Amino acid sequence: MSVPSQRFVRNTLLGALDLRDYEAVRAVAEPVSLARRDVLIAAGQPITHVHFLESGVVSEVTATPGGRRIEVNLTGREGFVGVPLLLDVDRTPYESFVQIEGEALRVEGVAFLRLIQAHDALRRCLSLYAYVAHLQTADTAISNGNHTLEERLARWLLMCHDRVPGDALPVTHAFLSTMLGVRRPGVTTAIHSLEGAGGIRARRSQVEVLDREKLKAAAGGSYGMPEREYRRLIGVAP
Amino acid sequence: MSVPSQRFVRNTLLGALDLRDYEAVRAVAEPVSLARRDVLIAAGQPITHVHFLESGVVSEVTATPGGRRIEVNLTGREGFVGVPLLLDVDRTPYESFVQIEGEALRVEGVAFLRLIQAHDALRRCLSLYAYVAHLQTADTAISNGNHTLEERLARWLLMCHDRVPGDALPVTHAFLSTMLGVRRPGVTTAIHSLEGAGGIRARRSQVEVLDREKLKAAAGGSYGMPEREYRRLIGVAP
DNA sequence: GCCGATCTGTACTGAGTCGTACAATCGCGA
DNA sequence: TCGCGATTGTACGACTCAGTACAGATCGGC
Numbered sequence: 265m266s267v268p269s270q271r272f273v274r275n276t277l278l279g280a281l282d283l284r285d286y287e288a289v290r291a292v293a294e295p296v297s298l299a300r301r302d303v304l305i306a307a308g309q310p311i312t313h314v315h316f317l318e319s320g321v322v323s324e325v326t327a328t329p330g331g332r333r334i335e336v337n338l339t340g341r342e343g344f345v346g347v348p349l350l351l352d353v354d355r356t357p358y359e360s361f362v363q364i365e366g367e368a369l370r371v372e373g374v375a376f377l378r379l380i381q382a383h384d385a386l387r388r389c390l391s392l393y394a395y396v397a398h399l400q401t402a403d404t405a406i407s408n409g410n411h412t413l414e415e416r417l418a419r420w421l422l423m424c425h426d427r428v429p430g431d432a433l434p435v436t437h438a439f440l441s442t443m444l445g446v447r448r449p450g451v452t453t454a455i456h457s458l459e460g461a462g463g464i465r466a467r468r469s470q471v472e473v474l475d476r477e478k479l480k481a482a483a484g485g486s487y488g489m490p491e492r493e494y495r496r497l498i499g500v501a502p
Numbered sequence: 503m504s505v506p507s508q509r510f511v512r513n514t515l516l517g518a519l520d521l522r523d524y525e526a527v528r529a530v531a532e533p534v535s536l537a538r539r540d541v542l543i544a545a546g547q548p549i550t551h552v553h554f555l556e557s558g559v560v561s562e563v564t565a566t567p568g569g570r571r572i573e574v575n576l577t578g579r580e581g582f583v584g585v586p587l588l589l590d591v592d593r594t595p596y597e598s599f600v601q602i603e604g605e606a607l608r609v610e611g612v613a614f615l616r617l618i619q620a621h622d623a624l625r626r627c628l629s630l631y632a633y634v635a636h637l638q639t640a641d642t643a644i645s646n647g648n649h650t651l652e653e654r655l656a657r658w659l660l661m662c663h664d665r666v667p668g669d670a671l672p673v674t675h676a677f678l679s680t681m682l683g684v685r686r687p688g689v690t691t692a693i694h695s696l697e698g699a700g701g702i703r704a705r706r707s708q709v710e711v712l713d714r715e716k717l718k719a720a721a722g723g724s725y726g727m728p729e730r731e732y733r734r735l736i737g738v739a740p
Numbered sequence: 741g742c743c744g745a746t747c748t749g750t751a752c753t754g755a756g757t758c759g760t761a762c763a764a765t766c767g768c769g770a
Numbered sequence: 771t772c773g774c775g776a777t778t779g780t781a782c783g784a785c786t787c788a789g790t791a792c793a794g795a796t797c798g799g800c
Contacts, residue, residue, distance in 0.1 A: 332648065336640040347633075351633040352630060357727055391591075394589055395589040398585075401639050402596065405574050405639055406574065412755095413756080436776085436777065445647040446758090447757065449781095450757065452780085453779090468777065469767095469776090674746085674747065674748090687749080687751095706795085706796060706797075
């Protein structure tokens with residue numbers, strides 16, 4: 265059997281491991297492809313697998329009493345889906361679903377628990393990510409409380425852009441309004457404004473990022489802190 | 503030397519440990535009292551100690567560009583302050599300060615790392631709390647995005663009431679407005695509304711909780727989820 | 741008992757977003 | 771090529787909350 269080479273891994277967390285830990289993960293990991301709308305973790309159901317994303321984007325959302333959803337976290341190839349298992353928790357009230365299709369290495373739950381028990385460096389690395397994910401959620405709380413729709417939209421586009429190859433984000437206004445927990449026509453207006461400022465170009469079912477610096481300015485300081493912490497703790501960002 | 507008895511501990515996490523793990527913590531813990539405004543973790547500075555709260559309330563807040571603060575988390579004797587250390591992170595961009603005075607058992611950082619290395623049950627127990635804290639932050643994000651000022655105030659009062667003995671919460675309108683990230687007169691109005699509904703009674707520098715059920719109704723479903731998870735995972739709530 | 745600081749109540753205008761409705765446009769499949 | 775569903779653009783009134791200002795109430799210290 266061929267030993268997989270570390271350099272072909274796209275997941276940043278796995279790429280940061282030394283070869284021994286990495287190969288222990290690969291030995292029990294199974295490559296899977298993620299189609300849009302696939303549910304990786306269902307609300308309130310036992311978490312069966314941990315997914316190390318190789319490409320694509322996964323959103324963690326909640327359902328509010330009115331059937332509405334709102335996003336609390338975003339994961340790409342810089343992270344993994346299944347943080348609760350790392351913290352010894354078997355299920356969560358939120359749902360994680362595939363927002364942009366991609367690929368992942370998935371590890372079955374019990375095998376994952378054995379892995380982090382046996383490989384302390386792996387546990388520490390994943391813990392760092394769990395912390396950054398927590399920061400990102402906290403930042404979302406602040407953003408929701410203190411920033412305008414346009415600022416929050418700019419922040420979201422930047423975060424999504426970080427996790428996608430190329431500059432075209434396949435999202436509709438309605439989808440964005442759900443993620444941000446706002447009114448759909450409000451997104452349309454905000455997109456026009458960002459487009460007028462030269463930060464993006466809007467197409468049907470697509471937003472193209474033209475100028476990250478302009479988007480950062482439009483985000484009014486709501487973007488960047490978790491990303492800085494990721495670089496500080498784990499290394500090169502995606 | 504007298505061996506401290508487990509029944510005298512008020513911190514719920516330490517109370518959930520078996521005697522051996524508990525005494526290992528006590529052997530390196532030092533009782534301290536917490537005065538209002540004490541800073542337990544300074545933004546961007548190394549975390550020197552972990553605090554297991556025995557009484558009182560600690561807020562984790564951020565400073566927004568305009569010098570404003572907003573709360574992302576609340577801890578009482580059901581938890582501990584210093585989650586980043588558990589996750590192998592030495593500092594955090596947020597600040598944790600004492601909001602309501604109380605007492606704590608504090609453990610120096612390096613001793614804490616040795617403890618969780620040696621006592622896996624302790625690590626698992628604290629991990630469960632770290633997860634609940636993450637849930638609470640996520641819930642705050644949702645609350646900030648989807649709920650009215652009055653609902654958010656009701657939620658905050660309930661969370662604070664959970665962590666305080668008795669029904670009198672020593673808070674001013676201005677303080678509440680900071681925690682919620684809203685305008686101070688808005689808090690005054692919302693308090694009147696909650697008072698009119700019979701949920702609370704307002705005094706100068708104090709809010710007395712009269713009827714938790716009415717407060718829960720006023721919170722519009724924004725309260726309760728992290729608390730349920732705490733009970734499910736760790737046991738009796740405070 | 742008085743004074744100054746703190747806290748609370750109230751008022752006004754404006755910005756931002758909501759909820760809703762409906763028309764225009766686009767793209768895919770028949 | 772036509773038609774239909776999905777997506778986007780626009781409008782309008784209503785409501786929440788921001789920002790600000792200021793007066794009254796309350797408390798603690800002298």
